[in-house]
Amino acid sequence: MACPCGLPEAYAACCGRYHSGAVAAPTAEALMRSRYSAFVKGDVAYLLRTWHPRTRPARLDLDPGMRWTGLEVLETTDGSGFHSTGTVTFRASFRGGSLHERSRFERVDGAWVYVDGEFLD
Template sequence: MAAPTAEALMRSRYSAFVQRDTGYLLRTWHPRTRPARLDLDPGMRWTGLEVLETTGGSAFHSTGTVTFRASYRGGTLHERSRFERVDGAWVYVDGDFLD
């Protein structure tokens, strides 16, 4: 089942990073910006996620953004991610690092 909102997709992608599920990450990446392969750092240990703001990204939108802070052992990642619908499903397009 497709994620009903951009925020739900972002949360599921965070879980995929935690579990190193590169197949899911690539499937939920916009075809226009998706890399050919994804090599995740085996030493990265994600420890938490805080959603700070969302814009758009509901069933009534075709685009949306999610601003979040993801913690990992040794630091945090602060990003505003952009999402679009492709064939009715939300996909990650790209993001800007903040801070």
């Protein structure tokens, strides 16, 4: 079964390895894709663990009725192993609509984390 993030690999070989903690996402885009997959899978622990400590909410309640249907990465700026920050602009589709966001990421202790996002459109 293909990973929810839209890449052709199986979930276990793609975002599943990040969710399990076996390895950390190597780029801001990989982290963003893995966070989308965590929303699809309802993995609140991963979402909180990969949120910047300065902006992380105390808790996160996901809507159990939300059905994510696809992810399109539109633009990635920086966010590689050679950067300390990066942005990823994407469109995440769900039953009945879509979310268009530019997310900001930073490296904390060598690991990529989500800082915040700006809704577009």
